[in-house]
Amino acid sequence: MLVKPHSKAEKITAKVKEVASKAGADLAGVVSAVAIDALPKIWIGWTINEYTKKTAEVLSNSKSVIVIGYHVWDDMLELAIRKGDRWTYPGYFPLDYLEQKVTNCLIKKGYEARAFYSGSCKRLAQLAGFGNYGKNALIINPFYGPWMRFTAVLTNAELVADKPFEQDLCGDCEECVKACPVGAIAPYKVDDSKCLVGRHIRDKDDFERDERFRKLEPSMTEHSHLMCMKCQKACKYGKEKHQSSFYISI
Numbered sequence: 001m002l003v004k005p006h007s008k009a010e011k012i013t014a015k016v017k018e019v020a021s022k023a024g025a026d027l028a029g030v031v032s033a034v035a036i037d038a039l040p041k042i043w044i045g046w047t048i049n050e051y052t053k054k055t056a057e058v059l060s061n062s063k064s065v066i067v068i069g070y071h072v073w074d075d076m077l078e079l080a081i082r083k084g085d086r087w088t089y090p091g092y093f094p095l096d097y098l099e100q101k102v103t104n105c106l107i108k109k110g111y112e113a114r115a116f117y118s119g120s121c122k123r124l125a126q127l128a129g130f131g132n133y134g135k136n137a138l139i140i141n142p143f144y145g146p147w148m149r150f151t152a153v154l155t156n157a158e159l160v161a162d163k164p165f166e167q168d169l170c171g172d173c174e175e176c177v178k179a180c181p182v183g184a185i186a187p188y189k190v191d192d193s194k195c196l197v198g199r200h201i202r203d204k205d206d207f208e209r210d211e212r213f214r215k216l217e218p219s220m221t222e223h224s225h226l227m228c229m230k231c232q233k234a235c236k237y238g239k240e241k242h243q244s245s246f247y248i249s250i
Contacts, residue, residue: 007160008158009157009158009159009160010160012106012109012157012158012159013030013159013160015105015109016028016030016066016102016105016106016157016159019101019102019105020066020068020098020101020102023097023098023101023102024070024094024097024098025068025069025070025098026069026070026071026144026148027067027068027069027128027130027141027144027148028066028067028068028069028102029066029067029069029125029128029129029130029162030064030065030066030067030128030159030160030161030162031064031065031067031124031127031128031161031162032063032064032065032161033055033056033062033063033064033065033154035127035161036054036055036065036119036123036124036127037054037055037056039052039120039123041053042120042123044118044120050118052118052119052120053118053119055116055119055154057118058114058116058118058154059112059114059154059155059156061112061156062154062155062156063155063156063157063158063159064154064155064157064158064159064161065116065119065124065152065153065154065155066102066152066153066155066159067121067124067125067127067128067130067150067151067152068095068098068099068102068150068151068152068153069125069130069141069144069148069149069150070094070095070098070148070149070150070151071144071147071148071241072091072147072148072149072242073147073241073242073243074242074243074244075226075229075243075244076091076226077090077091078091078226078227078229079091079220079224079225079226079227080224080225080226080227081221081223081224082223082224083223091149092149095149095150095151096151098151099115099151099152099153102153103115103153106153106155106157109157111155111156111157112155112156113153113154113155113156113157114153114154114155115151115152115153115154116152116153116154117152119152119154121150121151121152122137122138122139122150124150124152125139125148125150126139126164126165127162127164128162128164128165129162129163129164129165130148130150130165131148131165131169132165132166132167132168132169132170133188134146134169134170134176134188134235135170135173135174135176135177135185135187135188136176136177136185136190136231136232136234136235137185137188137189137190138231138232140169140170140235140237141237141238142167142169142237143237143238143241144237144238144241145232145235145236145237145238145239145241145242146176146231146232146235146237146238147232147238147241147242169237173236174187175234175235175236176231176232176234176235177231178234179230179231179233179234180195180230180231181196181216181228181230182194182195182196182216184196184198185231195228196216196217196227196228197227197228216228216230
């Protein structure tokens with residue numbers, strides 16, 4: 001039985017989540033700005049190469065963060081394409097659209113809203129109730145497993161926060177650690193100097209010359225390849241919801 005929201009915060013929260021869902025989001029949750037700001041700063045080098053920021057540094061009167069989760073359901077969403085000196089990732093494009101839809105919804109209702117790139121998406125996802133931080137250093141969702149991507153929108157709207165995810169889905173399992181072909185994973189930590197995904201971002205020329213990498217991350221075209229998914233595929237969660245490429249077995 002559905003319960004109608006009564007307070008203003010409940011109504012806006014319900015509307016924002018509805019907009020996200022209709023736009024294609026698989027998960028949508030809310031974290032209070034206070035909860036985010038209570039966390040210590042960490043370096044987020046794979047995305048923006050800086051330390052996480054307090055919410056007020058991005059939006060002075062911020063109150064809530066909307067966290068959006070998108071299910072990566074097929075291997076081809078792990079495609080990386082090189083254009084000149086930069087890599088682009090088509091599988092991440094839906095996040096821009098979802099973020100824009102949620103932002104526009106809040107602005108139309110008279111609130112301030114903007115993308116929150118200066119927070120740790122994994123921390124936000126756990127606080128929003130999406131899943132636990134797994135031993136492969138990815139968020140593990142009970143339904144989708146590690147096959148998720150996230151974005152976040154910061155707003156001055158007072159929204160109803162979701163409960164953090166507290167369950168440990170990994171337990172004694174360390175299949176992801178064993179599956180890493182380059183030994184980049186220790187429980188709950190990834191060495192980005194070894195991880196193939198980090199290598200292709202940082203060491204473009206060395207990566208393309210090294211045949212070992214090419215076998216582990218097969219090419220689609222001269223300037224593209226599938227990113228390594230060994231640790232994700234080793235996880236028992238979300239397997240039935242993820243499709244592997246028909247033509248390439250990796």
